[in-house]
Every structure is written in structure tokens, then in C-alpha cells.
Amino acid sequence: MKSVDINTKFKRYSVTIGEGASQLLPDVLHSRNVSTILIITDSNVAPLFLGQVKNLLNDFIVHEWVIPAGETSKSLREYEKIITHALKKKLDRKSVIIALGGGVVGDLAGFVASTLLRGVPFIQVPTTLLAHDSSVGGKVGVNHTIGKNLIGAFYQPEAVLYDLAFMTSLTPKEWRSGFAEILKVSFIRDKELFDYLNENVLRLPIENKTVLSYAVSKAIGIKGAIVQEDEHESGVRAYLNFGHTLGHAIEAESRYQNIAHGEAVMIGMLFAMRLSEKRYGKALIPKNIVPWIKSLGYSIWNPTLGRPELLLEKMRQDKKNRDQTIRMVLYNGFEQVALEKVSEHDLLHELNDFNVWSKNV
Template structure:
């Protein structure tokens, strides 16, 4: 079992990582929550049949309630948020209640937003069940989507603890492994060249069967995020670097109505675009020589049909949270561990998206 302490200006809390970590739930509640009058477990229709009963069986000395949302990104909505709030009010949950988010990134984001806003804030614990949620469960960014774009409604609200049981990853599909691993690759590109080398050598397909490699990868990625969050809790500076690949990635997701491409795979395409855009801006080759073939071998798509509609993607990108006024801000890449945010003229973005559509389609078919 590994533990990372997250230290921010508003809170300090542990992240417990390892197979069987879920058995720590009762102890974590007693240590991290001074008083608890009841628990609301929020999960989804995929996770509930697998783990909900097990988690409830660990909580024998408190009233336990549950809410199951339909699995999928479309549940990260104001409509579903209102249903959960109404349920909590009907069950008369008070300010000493604790919300447990049992699931992937969608569950963690909406459960955290409920916790941040219910009765002006109650405690919550993140229990991620996907590889992708290694990223979203840490750092306190919670919220829901709007039809105009992803994560446009939300808050910064830190959990009391994160309990990351790696045994839960055994139930993931190959697609879900790919989605989560994209965020680990992102962390290595922006902050840790040695981690990139390790991943490139040790992870060649999914699922990741080597438990030591999995623990190392997850621990390293969370440690990177912990360091950045500690430095910049409210995304006023370097935390924006964690959005590398996300400006276009979120636009692709939105254009797909959150139905046809997993978050991590959209971010992977977004990272490739950011690297290609940076090559244009910096006037030199920046694409890691082994990146394209590596990710293709692992099943990532290089191209997506929405790239054929660059004008629509530009409109989506204008909704990105990093933007200042009408200027689209991108996380640019100048090499391993060298990223920065910068405003990019719309006409240049449009031109490069058109080039990227042709380039990525060619890479996809080669």
C-alpha cells in the first residue's frame, strides 16, 4: 500500500493506493471525519452491481443511503445533479453527512459537486474505480457539464481522502484502460521524462498485467498532480498545464455528444494536435520519435471524424475555461517537461486544424 499526502492551501488529505485499499474506508472515516451522521454513496449503473454491496458491508455503524446514476458522460448534468440533491433532502441528510463517490471520473465529479454545494458543503471521500479517475479524483476539481461545453459548471472542493483500490481496475475494458492511460502519458510529457521512458518500455498493451509497473505508473502520475495542485490549487498558473491536450479533446467530446469517444482518447488526439501546433509556432520538430507508433500499437485512434469540421471545433474551443475574453488559450509543448499556456489566434488554429485533419487521417491509415 502506498500513500501520498496532498497539501493545498485549503486542506491536507491522504491518497491511499494499492490492491485492497477499499478495506481502509472505515478507518479513513474515523480519522478524516470528526463526526458523521450518515453516508450517501453515489455510484453508477456499471459499478453498483460489482462493488456497492461490498462497500455497504463495511459501513455497519452508520445509516447508509445510495444513489445510482446511469453510467456515461451524459449523467454529468444539472438534471442528474438536481435529482441527487432532492434525494439527499428527502432523506434529511444534514451537514455532518458524508458523501462517498464510488466510480470513475463522472461519478467523482458529480458527487464532489453535490458535496460542495449541498447545505453549502459536506465532507466527501473519493473511491475511484477506473484508471482515468486517478487524475480526476485528486485535486478537488468537481462539477458537471453544460450543453455548451465540458466542466463549465463546478467548484474547487477537496475531498477528505482518496481511496484507490487497484483491484477494481481488473473489471475495466481495454477501451477504459486506454482512456485512463492517456492521462498518465500526459503527466509524463509535461513533468517527467523518466516516467515516459518507463511507460514506453513497460506498458505495451492493456490491461497492464505487471502490478509493479501499474503501481509505479499510478503513484508517479498522482505524485505529479499532487505537486502541481500544491503549487496552484485554483488553476491560476501552472495547474493549467494539466489541461495539455484538453482544449481540443473536450471540443471533440462535445461534438460527439459525449457518446462515441472516451475522454482519454480525445485528449490523446488533443495532445498530438498541441504538439503539431507547437511545431508550427516554435519552428522545429517536437513530436517524440516513438510516440505515434507506441500509441497506435496500444489501440489509440489518431484521427476522429469531428476533425473534418474544424469551424465547429473552434466554436467549442472558445468555451474552454482557460480562455481569456475571446482568445483561445492552448497548452503548448516545447519538449519533455517544457510546456506553457499561450493565446493562439483563431485563424492560425483553424489553419492548423485543417492540416491536422489530413495529417492524422494519414497517420491513422499508415
């Protein structure tokens, strides 16, 4: 087992990483005066792991709520259903919510916890590779039809138990979704991690548990350090959105179908690098990255790229924007990123160029 401490101004908690980490759940709960537990999970995870987790909690009163799997469940509609269920089950401020699932479950369950009775404790038990990112740092919330993650809060969990044994259930698409976020933090904070990944990750899924544990632990450690420095995204935490301005637009324009979050972010990072090359006047895309990520199963083109005006409209809704001006995380080399204003003229021009480039590279 590995442990990464997350320290913010108002909260300190640990992320425990390793096979069997979920077995520590009773110990974490017994250290609190818990009245009842509500497990929130989804229709993919429930048949695989819900019974296993409930068996660990025989000493507690446990309720459950299963949402339909998928990004569309990260909505005010599902949020209201869960709140109603929690109130009917008479959850109180000594109740604990457990988020058992990936990023959608964690974001939604955390938002429920942050608002139910003005705040109850919650624990993240991630089941996907992508959740290494979403389960740490306290960003919780839901999507709106206008854009992604526009409704939410900063609300830290009590603990994160990251059981790598759960990774065996993931599809190749889910592996790609999570690995893109690990690659992202290597660009913005740790070239050594990029070199390690480039040398050791030759296919997805990552079958070598040592490589997987190292990659996840490093990525969580980097994010934890950034969160400690800037809990509420008023400064450097915005750098974690590298690739997300276009990535979120692609997801929204795709109606969250057929492309996973990390797959869209991978395209978004390449787009940001191409835009940065023109702004800074030098080559910035690592020479081997395109053939490498293609060998891992990523597509660097998406049909939505053929609709640049619609993507630009989605990018206008990004939460990093100020004074109706689009701001993007641009890249000036490893560990050199900055949040910059980008004109809509430049964005539209690069979207058209990128559509052609990504089809042919």
C-alpha cells in the same frame, strides 16, 4: 500500499493506492463523527462494487444513489435529483458523501458535496484508471450544453482510497482513457516517467501490478505537487489541460458518444504538439510515439476532425480562454509547456492540416 500526501492551502489529505485500499474506508469514517453516509455511484459500478462497499459500512446509516453510467449524467439534471434525494434523507453537515466510480461520478458527487448545506465532507473511492486524475485536486462540477466542466467548484475530498483491484473490471476503452492522462503528466513534468511507460507498457490493460502501481503513484504525485503549487488554476495547474482544448471539443462534438475522454485527449496532445512544432520551428513529437500509442489501441483520427469550424466553435468555449481569445497549452519539449494565445486563423489552418495528417500517418 502506497500513500501520496496532497497539501493545499486549506486542506491536507492522503491518497492511498494499492489492492484492497477500499478496505480502509471504515477506519477513515470512524475517525470522524459521521451521522449518515450517501454513496453515489453509477449503473456500471453498482452491480460490481456497491454491495462490497456497503458491507464495509455496517456500523453506519447508509443511503445510495445510482446514476446512469456515462458523461451525459454529469449534468444539472442529475445534480438536482441527487440533492433532492439527499435532502429527503435528511443528510446534515456531519454526513459524508462517498463517490464510488470513475471521473463522472467523482466530479458529480464532489459538486453535490460542495453545495449541499454549503458543504459536506466527501471521500473519493475511484474505480477507473482515469479517476487517478479526476479524484485528486478538488475539481468538481458538471457539464453544460455549451461546453464541458463549465459549472463547478474547487472542493477537496477528505481522502482518496484508490483500490487497484477495481481496475480488473475496466474495458480496453476505459484503460485507454486513463492511460492518456498518465502519459500527459509525463510530458509536462517527468520525462523519466515517459521513458518508463514507453519501455514497460506494451499493451493495455496493464497486467503487471508493479508497473500499474508505479505509474499511478507517480502520476498522482505529480498532480499533487502541481495542485499544492496552484490549487485554483491561476497558474501552472492550467498545464494539466495539455491536450484538453481540442480533446474537450472532440468529446462535445461527438456528443460524448463513441470516444472516451482520454482517447480525445490523446488526439488533442498530438494536435497541440503539431501546432507547437510550427510555432517553435522544430520537431517536437517523439519519434516512436505514434506507432506506440497505435499499438495500445488508440486511434489518432476521429470523424469530428472533418468538421473543423464546429470544433473551433467548441474551442471558443474553453474555460482557459481570456478576452474572447483562445489559449492552449503548447509544448516545447519534455517538461517545457506554456499557456499561449493562439489565433483562430492558425487553429483552423492546423485543424485542416491535422485532419489530413492523422488519417495518413
